[in-house]
Amino acid sequence: MKSVLPIVSVIAALAVVPLFVQSNVTLNFLVVTLLIALAGQGWNILGGYGGQYSFGHAAYFGTGAYVTAILQVRYGVNAWIGFAAGIAVGAAVGAIIGGLTFRSGLRGSYFALVTLAFAEVLRIVASVAPITGAGVGTLIKLDLRAQALQFQSRAAFYWLILALVALSLLIAWLLERSRFGAWLIAVRENEDAAMALGVDATVVKLGAMVLSAAITAAAGCFYAQYFLFIDAGIAYGTWISIEALLTPIIGGVGTVFGPLLGALVVKSLGEGAKLVAGDAPGLDLVVYGIVLVLVIWFAPRGLIGTVADARKWVLHRSSRSVREAGHG
Amino acid sequence: MSDRIDSFSRRKFLATTALGAVAATIAMPSVLRAQGAGVKLGVLHPVTGALSYSGQQGRLGATLAIEEINAAGGIKALGGAKIEPVLGDAQSTPEGGNAEVEKMNSAGVAAIVGGYASSICLAVSQAAARYDLPYVVDVGVADNIVTRGLKNTFRFGPGFGVIAKTALNNLVAINNQAGKPAKTVMIVHEDSLFGSGLAKLLNAQLPQQGFQILETIPHPTPTRDFNNVVLKIKAQNPDIVIPANYYNEYVLVARTMQQQHVRPKGIYSVLGGAASSYKFVKEFPDAAKYIMDCNHWFDPRNPKALALKKKVEEKGQFYTYEVYMNYSCVLLVADAIGRAASADRAKVTAALESSTFAGHVMPYGPTKFVNGQNQGAAPVNTQVLDNDIKVILPPAFANGKPVFPMPA
Numbered sequence: 001m002k003s004v005l006p007i008v009s010v011i012a013a014l015a016v017v018p019l020f021v022q023s024n025v026t027l028n029f030l031v032v033t034l035l036i037a038l039a040g041q042g043w044n045i046l047g048g049y050g051g052q053y054s055f056g057h058a059a060y061f062g063t064g065a066y067v068t069a070i071l072q073v074r075y076g077v078n079a080w081i082g083f084a085a086g087i088a089v090g091a092a093v094g095a096i097i098g099g100l101t102f103r104s105g106l107r108g109s110y111f112a113l114v115t116l117a118f119a120e121v122l123r124i125v126a127s128v129a130p131i132t133g134a135g136v137g138t139l140i141k142l143d144l145r146a147q148a149l150q151f152q153s154r155a156a157f158y159w160l161i162l163a164l165v166a167l168s169l170l171i172a173w174l175l176e177r178s179r180f181g182a183w184l185i186a187v188r189e190n191e192d193a194a195m196a197l198g199v200d201a202t203v204v205k206l207g208a209m210v211l212s213a214a215i216t217a218a219a220g221c222f223y224a225q226y227f228l229f230i231d232a233g234i235a236y237g238t239w240i241s242i243e244a245l246l247t248p249i250i251g252g253v254g255t256v257f258g259p260l261l262g263a264l265v266v267k268s269l270g271e272g273a274k275l276v277a278g279d280a281p282g283l284d285l286v287v288y289g290i291v292l293v294l295v296i297w298f299a300p301r302g303l304i305g306t307v308a309d310a311r312k313w314v315l316h317r318s319s320r321s322v323r324e325a326g327h328g
Numbered sequence: 329m330s331d332r333i334d335s336f337s338r339r340k341f342l343a344t345t346a347l348g349a350v351a352a353t354i355a356m357p358s359v360l361r362a363q364g365a366g367v368k369l370g371v372l373h374p375v376t377g378a379l380s381y382s383g384q385q386g387r388l389g390a391t392l393a394i395e396e397i398n399a400a401g402g403i404k405a406l407g408g409a410k411i412e413p414v415l416g417d418a419q420s421t422p423e424g425g426n427a428e429v430e431k432m433n434s435a436g437v438a439a440i441v442g443g444y445a446s447s448i449c450l451a452v453s454q455a456a457a458r459y460d461l462p463y464v465v466d467v468g469v470a471d472n473i474v475t476r477g478l479k480n481t482f483r484f485g486p487g488f489g490v491i492a493k494t495a496l497n498n499l500v501a502i503n504n505q506a507g508k509p510a511k512t513v514m515i516v517h518e519d520s521l522f523g524s525g526l527a528k529l530l531n532a533q534l535p536q537q538g539f540q541i542l543e544t545i546p547h548p549t550p551t552r553d554f555n556n557v558v559l560k561i562k563a564q565n566p567d568i569v570i571p572a573n574y575y576n577e578y579v580l581v582a583r584t585m586q587q588q589h590v591r592p593k594g595i596y597s598v599l600g601g602a603a604s605s606y607k608f609v610k611e612f613p614d615a616a617k618y619i620m621d622c623n624h625w626f627d628p629r630n631p632k633a634l635a636l637k638k639k640v641e642e643k644g645q646f647y648t649y650e651v652y653m654n655y656s657c658v659l660l661v662a663d664a665i666g667r668a669a670s671a672d673r674a675k676v677t678a679a680l681e682s683s684t685f686a687g688h689v690m691p692y693g694p695t696k697f698v699n700g701q702n703q704g705a706a707p708v709n710t711q712v713l714d715n716d717i718k719v720i721l722p723p724a725f726a727n728g729k730p731v732f733p734m735p736a
Contacts, residue, residue: 024430128519128524134524139476144458281375
């Protein structure tokens with residue numbers, strides 16, 4: 001993607017939605033979708049551009065959420081500062097996990113398994129440590145003031161998460177155009193070849209891990225402020241690790257818009273399935289699962305990849321028909 | 329000629345039918361309004377996901393109550409308005425519950441009942457508080473659900489603190505009554521909020537009451553093998569074993585103890601996952617024998633509670649605590665709407681605050697809400713006797729006498 005224009009126009013289009021949509025149900029849906037898109041963008045930096053498939057992004061999401069919540073509840077720190085601290089600590093956890101795994105040269109499925117294990121360890125620690133509230137979880141008091149980073153209107157929350165998503169899109173876009181991004185993609189395509197060309201693979205992967213962790217941690221911080229309650233199962237549960245990798249895979253791995261598109265599609269499918277299924281318990285999840293299987297079946301390169309393939313195919317055909325017409 | 333008449337009449341027939349249909353559709357709401365417009369009530373449970381069984385049982389209890397109210401002529405103070413349930417699925421997660429609150433709010437519900445798990449209750453109560461929407465917690469026992477000063481949140485059942493205190497007092501009472509045969513205790517608990525919290529409390533309180541705690545054994549949920557844990561119990565040979573875990577683990581502990589012929593003087597649980605469950609008693613009658621529990625239970629002397637039990641069992645379902653607690657909560661809300669004579673949220677909240685509702689099926693004292701917590705709410709002690717579950721304490725609701733120590 002050469003120009004920043006697509007990002008600006010997509011964000012602008014999304015930004016005006018609350019002016020037309022008054023329904024809090026819709027806004028809540030969009031907020032959750034953007035939240036997942038943000039977490040997914042974090043995963044996409046490391047997994048999509050760097051080729052390092054993490055199964056444990058819950059580690060960063062949960063750290064962001066817990067730091068934001070604990071600083072406010074236990075130490076009376078302002079929520080905005082807590083939010084920033086959550087992102088910073090999330091990035092630091094990324095640096096630690098990245099440092100340990102990349103220095104030991106873990107790749108592929110070993111890397112995936114170890115990240116999963118780190119997230120699980122954090123989940124178990126959080127479920128017994130007194131500072132996280134152990135099994136009781138941590139509850140942020142309802143305090144609907146902007147200073148407390150809580151808003152009466154869902155629109156305000158929506159714009160906040162949209163701004164974060166916009167920032168994450170911009171980061172991915174800059175990454176694609178930067179030297180660092182080129183190194184990262186080189187590592188993804190062939191780590192040994194990249195190293196032979198003088199790329200310090202460990203440092204590049206570590207950088208991507210920190211960036212990735214910070215973005216996913218931001219999603220965790222937002223989660224805590226929006227839902228005001230977290231426990232170990234929510235913050236460090238496998239659900240968010242899966243959502244964070246599912247959305248870019250559905251949307252398009254290693255593309256700027258992949259996570260956003262993926263989140264929109266996955267969440268809309270979930271809601272659509274609920275409408276179709278009505279009150280029958282679980283039927284919506286069955287419908288959702290079937291559609292998901294179909295999407296992955298017919299679009300294995302993600303939606304953006306499939307669209308690109310289709311465009312190439314059409315272009316190829318039309319150029320061939322032009323050639324054939326020329327021959328004729 | 330005849331052709332013309334035929335076609336005319338057919339056309340006319342079609343036209344009148346269509347007009348009639350349109351007219352009926354338009355007229356329908358006004359007809360309903362004449363009877364008193366329906367009152368919408370949010371019924372929110374985790375009917376899918378990890379808690380789906382409990383959630384579905386809760387939904388069953390709530391819908392049975394709504395059916396009964398509607399069959400008996402709806403809410404009289406609103407001209408016989410029927411209660412229209414707005415069913416919600418929290419998908420066993422707090423954010424799932426949160427999304428459903430948004431939907432229920434825009435559907436215009438007068439109040440919400442349900443939640444089940446403490447984490448869902450916490451999230452739902454704050455989401456509902458944004459809209460001053462009255463919310464009645466059905467089960468969620470975490471104490472902080474009602475200690476946050478949220479005006480909209482009410483809990484009809486007892487909280488964790490009250491349950492643990494009652495359990496401790498009753499254990500001492502049962503032991504004293506039997507001539508203090510029990511002196512040593514072992515605790516087997518799951519390692520989340522409910523199990524660890526309870527173990528901590530028991531470790532602080534039991535020694536003061538003259539009990540010696542031999543060992544406290546935590547385990548995660550799920551755990552699928554308790555042989556080593558039971559071997560430890562066998563080696564230490566405590567007088568009382570206190571299991572604090574969810575249904576599957578509870579059943580496994582009890583069955584493994586039975587298989588290894590470990591027979592302490594008593595098995596005493598608090599909010600035991602299986603002890604107060606007809607399912608457990610029916611499926612494993614030998615393992616369940618004489619187990620005591622301090623838990624939510626219905627009032628066995630209340631004919632209404634027994635009628636509901638019959639109804640639930642006729643549907644092929646077990647009469648679990650989720651059923652009668654939700655049933656009671658819906659009746660409580662309907663009573664409040666009736667006294668408020670309005671579906672207005674502020675008025676319903678005020679009516680709940682001043683509620684003295686007595687038409688429920690629980691073994692509670694007089695209903696009185698202080699900071700949203702029903703002061704009359706209390707657990708009871710049950711024991712598995714003669715393949716049935718009997719209330720043994722408090723005496724006011726008992727339909728059986730404690731058998732302790734267990735006969736060999």
